[in-house]
Amino acid sequence: MARVLSGVQPSGDLHLGNYLGAIQQWVANQGSDDAFYTIVDLHALTQSIDPAELRRRTLETAAGFLAAGLDPNQVTIFVQSHVPAHPRLAWLLECTATMGELNRMTQFKDKGRGTESVRAGLFTYPVLMAADILAYEAEFVPVGEDQRQHLELTRNLAIRFNHHYGEVFVIPEATIPTVAARVMDLQLPNQKMSKSIPSPLGRIDLFEAPEDIAKKIKKAVTDTDGIVAYNPETKPGVSSLLDLLSAATGTSPGDLAAKYTRYGDLKADVADALITLLSPMRERYLHLMSDPGELTALLRRGATKADEIANATYERAAAAIGLLPR
Numbered sequence: 001m002a003r004v005l006s007g008v009q010p011s012g013d014l015h016l017g018n019y020l021g022a023i024q025q026w027v028a029n030q031g032s033d034d035a036f037y038t039i040v041d042l043h044a045l046t047q048s049i050d051p052a053e054l055r056r057r058t059l060e061t062a063a064g065f066l067a068a069g070l071d072p073n074q075v076t077i078f079v080q081s082h083v084p085a086h087p088r089l090a091w092l093l094e095c096t097a098t099m100g101e102l103n104r105m106t107q108f109k110d111k112g113r114g115t116e117s118v119r120a121g122l123f124t125y126p127v128l129m130a131a132d133i134l135a136y137e138a139e140f141v142p143v144g145e146d147q148r149q150h151l152e153l154t155r156n157l158a159i160r161f162n163h164h165y166g167e168v169f170v171i172p173e174a175t176i177p178t179v180a181a182r183v184m185d186l187q188l189p190n191q192k193m194s195k196s197i198p199s200p201l202g203r204i205d206l207f208e209a210p211e212d213i214a215k216k217i218k219k220a221v222t223d224t225d226g227i228v229a230y231n232p233e234t235k236p237g238v239s240s241l242l243d244l245l246s247a248a249t250g251t252s253p254g255d256l257a258a259k260y261t262r263y264g265d266l267k268a269d270v271a272d273a274l275i276t277l278l279s280p281m282r283e284r285y286l287h288l289m290s291d292p293g294e295l296t297a298l299l300r301r302g303a304t305k306a307d308e309i310a311n312a313t314y315e316r317a318a319a320a321i322g323l324l325p326r
């Protein structure tokens with residue numbers, strides 16, 4: 001069984017981009033891989049977040065994983081900060097990474113915008129992500145397109161470490177879906193749908209009420225030429241609706257485009273398909289959130305299993321780099 005690891009920041013509600021870009025693949029492959037899925041609360045600290053909100057969202061994200069279809073008997077779900085090997089390994093890797101390579105990370109450039117007040121943790125964020133992955137000897141990392149550069153850095157850090165200190169790390173590979181790897185904002189179709197952009201009309205949250213989903217799709221930005229065609233460059237809004245329908249139905253966006261002559265009909269079908277896809281998840285989510293005790297117990301079990309594996313990797317890396325055993 002291939003070892004797999006991926007994660008989500010508990011910095012906002014899970015949205016359709018998180019599901020179609022990442023979580024859907026996790027659910028589809030459970031049972032055929034040995035998977036670890038983590039709620040990366042330490043990463044959420046790289047931007048301003050209220051302590052009580054962080055705690056609440058960490059639990060909500062865990063409920064979201066289960067509601068979206070992950071089965072805790074088949075995969076390991078845990079909170080990143082419950083496993084001390086993550087920041088410990090991150091430090092070893094930080095001491096092999098260079099300012100130059102971290103400066104080239106586009107996510108830092110976008111979020112940090114070069115300001116003095118940007119948190120140092122946001123700069124070193126990709127190294128902590130590398131530690132998340134390498135600690136589990138993950139061969140595959142199922143993520144959306146926006147994480148591709150982080151995976152490249154992870155591979156480079158692992159290769160460099162192995163070269164200098166001996167074969168400690170497995171070199172991981174990103175697995176990025178062929179459809180909906182980059183779900184776009186419904187109001188700003190040239191930007192990805194994101195937790196951090198305050199655009200309630202542009203984002204569909206995973207456990208949103210059906211009437212709100214219908215309203216947002218109805219209001220989604222298209223264009224004025226009135227032709228249903230798939231071309232993300234010239235028709236980003238319409239193409240993004242076709243991508244959503246494609247991800248929900250399994251038919252290619254080009255084939256779907258040929259079936260429609262009016263934006264209104266396309267939008268109605270996108271809304272119906274999304275509501276059909278998401279409604280059962282919403283029911284499960286509301287049910288799970290009514291019993292947080294069960295979620296906490298499940299996360300504790302997950303952390304125990306994760307801790308064993310991650311700590312063993314950390315110990316090997318620490319020994320290889322020259323730290324004296326305790």
Ligand code: TYM
Nearest residue numbers: 006007008009017018021022129143144181182183192193
């Ligand atoms: P995060 O929390 O921003 O997103 C979680 C997952 O959702 C995917 N995603 C999208 N996919 C398609 N379209 C979108 N609009 C969209 N928005 C988000 C992301 O690609 C991701 O797979 N750095 C990571 C968290 C992380 C991690 C890790 C991931 C920390 N450690 C180790 C994998 C392995 C992040 O901020 O994801």
